[in-house]
Amino acid sequence: MRQDKILNIPAIRRMPTYLHKLLKMQAEGRSSVSSTELAEYMHIELIVVRKDISLTGISGQRRVGYDVNELIRYIKNYLGWDELLPAALIGAGSLGTALLGYNDFEHYGFCINHVFDCDPQKIGKEIYGRKVRHIRDMAECFAGNMPEIAVICVSNTAAQSVADQLVSLGVKYIWNFANVSLEVPPGVVVQREVIAGGLAMLAVKRKQDRMSED
Amino acid sequence: MRQDKILNIPAIRRMPTYLHKLLKMQAEGRSSVSSTELAEYMHIELIVVRKDISLTGISGQRRVGYDVNELIRYIKNYLGWDELLPAALIGAGSLGTALLGYNDFEHYGFCINHVFDCDPQKIGKEIYGRKVRHIRDMAECFAGNMPEIAVICVSNTAAQSVADQLVSLGVKYIWNFANVSLEVPPGVVVQREVIAGGLAMLAVKRKQDRMSED
Numbered sequence A, B: 001m002r003q004d005k006i007l008n009i010p011a012i013r014r015m016p017t018y019l020h021k022l023l024k025m026q027a028e029g030r031s032s033v034s035s036t037e038l039a040e041y042m043h044i045e046l047i048v049v050r051k052d053i054s055l056t057g058i059s060g061q062r063r064v065g066y067d068v069n070e071l072i073r074y075i076k077n078y079l080g081w082d083e084l085l086p087a088a089l090i091g092a093g094s095l096g097t098a099l100l101g102y103n104d105f106e107h108y109g110f111c112i113n114h115v116f117d118c119d120p121q122k123i124g125k126e127i128y129g130r131k132v133r134h135i136r137d138m139a140e141c142f143a144g145n146m147p148e149i150a151v152i153c154v155s156n157t158a159a160q161s162v163a164d165q166l167v168s169l170g171v172k173y174i175w176n177f178a179n180v181s182l183e184v185p186p187g188v189v190v191q192r193e194v195i196a197g198g199l200a201m202l203a204v205k206r207k208q209d210r211m212s213e214d
Helices: A009-027 A035-042 A046-055 A068-079 A094-100 A103-108 A135-142 A156-168 A196-213 B009-027 B035-042 B046-055 B068-079 B094-100 B103-108 B135-142 B156-168 B196-213
Strands: A085-090 A110-117 A130-134 A149-152 A173-176 A189-192 B085-090 B110-117 B130-134 B149-152 B173-176 B189-192
Touching (some): A009 A035, A009 A046, A009 A068, A009 A103, A009 B196, A068 B196, A085 A094, A085 A156, A094 A110, A094 B094, A103 A110, A103 B196, A110 A135, A130 A135, A135 A156, A149 A156, A156 A173, A189 B196, A196 B009, A196 B068, A196 B103, A196 B173, A196 B189, B009 B035, B009 B046, B009 B068, B009 B103, B085 B094, B085 B135, B103 B110, B110 B135, B130 B135, B135 B156, B149 B156
Parallel strands (some): A085 A149, A149 A173, A173 A189, B085 B110, B085 B149, B110 B130, B149 B173, B173 B189
C-alpha cells in the first residue's frame, strides 16, 4: 500500500481553477492580478489565496499584485504541467466522452491521444477526433507511444482487470473514475476520482445552513 | 461573496468513499469493520481514517472495530444524507448523461428527478428513465415539485444564465460542473466541481516521484 503523504490537498485541487482564470486574463491582455481579485473569483478568503499561491514559490508583490504570465508559469511548474503528458482513456461511455470533449485539458499538461473500449459498436468510431480502438489492441498502440497517464472510465466491475492490463504494459499513473479501490503494485500511483465528493461538500454546506437557521 | 468556512474538506470528500465501502460490507452481511481495514481500502494512513470517522461523532470501539450499520448511520447523519433530496439536472450532454447513469447517488441522499436541455434533438427523449424537458418548462416542472439541488452540466457560456434562472425559481443549492465561477446572490450556495482537480493531485504525486528519483 502506497502511503506517500500529499499535503495541501485542497490547495492542489484549486490550482487548475487559478490556472483557468489566469489563462483567461492572459488572453484578455491583463498583465497583473491582485490576490483580492483571485479571492473574489474563487469565493474563498484572501489569506487562503495567498497561502495557495505561496506554495508555487512565486514571490508576491503585494502592492502591484502578481504578474499574470509569471504566476501561470509558477503554477504550471508546481504541478509539472510545463510539459504535455500523453494519456490513454479506457472506456468510451458517456463519462469518457465528456472527458474527451473537455477543452481545457491541454492547458493542464494533459493530452488524451489513445481511446479504448470493448463495445463493438464503439470500435472504429471517432470521438472528438480520436478513434476508439479495441482494448485488446492496447499493447500494440502503446508500442513506441507509451501514455504517461491512463484514465479509467469503465464500469466498476471491469476496472480492476483494466488496471491490471495497464500496469502490465508499464503504465505508472492511473486516474480512476470507477467507484472501486484499485489494487496496484508499489510504484504505481492511482488517483481515485469520487464524483460524489463534491456532493458531500454541498451536503455539508446545506447542513450548516440548516443548523444556523434553527 | 459567501465566505462560510468549511473545515476538513479532504475528510468530507472522502465520506462517500467510506459510505460506498460500508454499504458493500453491509450487503455482504458484515457487522463490524476496523479502522485498519478502512485505511487499507482508502490507501491512507490509519490516523487519518480515525480522524475522519471521529468527525461523524461516533464513539469508536478500538478492540472490536466499528459497527457497520452504526457507522453508515453516523456518516449519513453527518452529511445530512439520511433524507433523499430531489434534484434537477440541466444539460443532458455526455457529462449529464454520465451523472444520470451513476447508480450510487441514491445512497448519497440524492435523486435526480428533473432533466432539462434546450437541444430540440434531446427534448422528449428518456435518459436512464428520466424524460428530458425543455429548459423553458423549468418553472412549470418545479411547481409543487421543487428540487433541493440543481446540477449544472451546460457549457461554460450558458452556465451563468442557467444559474440565474434557477436562482429566480428559488433553487438554493447548485452543483456546478461548468468551468466558470457563478455569481449568485447571498444565501445561494454553489459547489463548483473542477474535474481537473484530481488531475492536479496526480500531477503532484508524479512530480514527487520524479524528484525522489533524482
